[in-house]
Amino acid sequence: MAIVFENGKVIIGNGKVIEKGTVVVDGNSFKFVGPGKKSPPSKKDTVFNISGKAILPGLIDAHIHICVDGSPDPMTSLLKDSVPQVTLKAADHARRTLEAGVTTVRDMGGKDYIDIALRDGIESGILQGPRMLCSGKLVCMTGGHGWQLGREANGVDEVRAAVREQLKAGADLIKLMATGGILTKGVEPGSTQFTLEELIAGVEEAKKAGRRTATHAQGTEGIKNALWAGINSIEHSFFLDDEAIELLLEMKAFVVPTLCAPYHILKAGVRKGVPAYAVEKSEKVMKSHWESVKKARKAGVPIAMGTDAGTPFNRHGENLKEMELLVKVGFTPMEAIVATTKTASEVLGLQEKIGTLERGKLADLVVLDGDPLKDITLFQKKDKLVAIMKEGRFYKCQL
Ligand SMILES: [Zn+2]
Numbered sequence: 001m002a003i004v005f006e007n008g009k010v011i012i013g014n015g016k017v018i019e020k021g022t023v024v025v026d027g028n029s030f031k032f033v034g035p036g037k038k039s040p041p042s043k044k045d046t047v048f049n050i051s052g053k054a055i056l057p058g059l060i061d062a063h064i065h066i067c068v069d070g071s072p073d074p075m076t077s078l079l080k081d082s083v084p085q086v087t088l089k090a091a092d093h094a095r096r097t098l099e100a101g102v103t104t105v106r107d108m109g110g111k112d113y114i115d116i117a118l119r120d121g122i123e124s125g126i127l128q129g130p131r132m133l134c135s136g137k138l139v140c141m142t143g144g145h146g147w148q149l150g151r152e153a154n155g156v157d158e159v160r161a162a163v164r165e166q167l168k169a170g171a172d173l174i175k176l177m178a179t180g181g182i183l184t185k186g187v188e189p190g191s192t193q194f195t196l197e198e199l200i201a202g203v204e205e206a207k208k209a210g211r212r213t214a215t216h217a218q219g220t221e222g223i224k225n226a227l228w229a230g231i232n233s234i235e236h237s238f239f240l241d242d243e244a245i246e247l248l249l250e251m252k253a254f255v256v257p258t259l260c261a262p263y264h265i266l267k268a269g270v271r272k273g274v275p276a277y278a279v280e281k282s283e284k285v286m287k288s289h290w291e292s293v294k295k296a297r298k299a300g301v302p303i304a305m306g307t308d309a310g311t312p313f314n315r316h317g318e319n320l321k322e323m324e325l326l327v328k329v330g331f332t333p334m335e336a337i338v339a340t341t342k343t344a345s346e347v348l349g350l351q352e353k354i355g356t357l358e359r360g361k362l363a364d365l366v367v368l369d370g371d372p373l374k375d376i377t378l379f380q381k382k383d384k385l386v387a388i389m390k391e392g393r394f395y396k397c398q399l
Helices: 074-080 083-099 114-124 156-169 196-208 220-228 242-250 260-268 276-299 321-329 333-340 342-348 376-380
Strands: 003-011 017-026 029-035 046-049 053-057 059-064 102-107 131-134 173-177 212-217 233-236 254-256 365-369 385-390 393-397
Touching: 059 333, 059 342, 083 102, 083 114, 083 385, 083 393, 102 342, 102 385, 114 131, 156 173, 156 196, 173 196, 196 212, 196 220, 212 220, 220 233, 220 242, 242 276, 254 342, 260 276, 260 321, 276 321, 321 333, 321 376, 333 342
Parallel strands: 003 046, 003 053, 059 102, 102 131, 173 212, 212 233, 233 254
Antiparallel strands: 003 017, 017 029, 053 365, 365 385, 385 393
């Protein structure tokens, strides 16, 4: 018994559109995606006429923190909350994320391996949430950015040990901290943290185990160190110069901008309880951040959508605000969609399974009432998001 979507605007995820197309789901995967009607559906099939609506791949957020709660000062909350409290919050965040149409996420730093337990709980069906790829604990230097939830390590041997610990705990990828950041008091986004040697050791350990690597890298020197070390993705990328852009292209690395993170901090400000140091640092980087993303886009660096959800007022379930910000930076709506589907699947290394509406891929999809190519904010309107499916199973269906 198949599920058939007819007469819809089929936005494949790779930049192509079929104006009046058909998508057929059989079991957990796509059986047909193409123009016109599929030759007569069998009586047992469920057929939806989605004329006037758009059908797209399930959306992917390539940078979230499921354990971090989006409160005004989330690092302090994280240190204060007990493991059971963080676990309950994380499960709630996961459900909200899926309800927003985000069917896959990459978690970029959890606490006490709650992220990994949650991933497994969702996979086994006891909890609702997106498919998760998890980094376990982020690996940072002592007192470095993210130490509140990370595994501190110093020197090449300890970095190797720290990476091996994450692999042992079940991490899908490894996150290494190349520079300072905004939410850790006393460290500067522009400053380098892990040395080139430490980054090389970390990347090597991950590669040996067949895992991909990502780095929190905001300052120029740290970004270059990470690229020289062979990292797969640069997260945030506040300060990109021409050499960094060239290196990104040469190393075939991705950028995940997370425009939402400084945006929400500045929008809320100190008056809503965000720590003053975080507001000050965001003010300093904002202009260069947007310029860097513009430059990278123009140069043809692959850019994937990621929000850093969990940072102040950057709430789980409101992930698709980032698509609107990408358009504000200069992306076309189609480019923002590709960043949130195909390119994001490539950052995760899941491009064979998800990211586009193609025969044989896992049936992750959303249906929007309207045309997101005309209005990118449609993704954020819950009443316009009329269907959500993950692996052939509906989580919402108002068709
Ligand atoms: Zn992050």
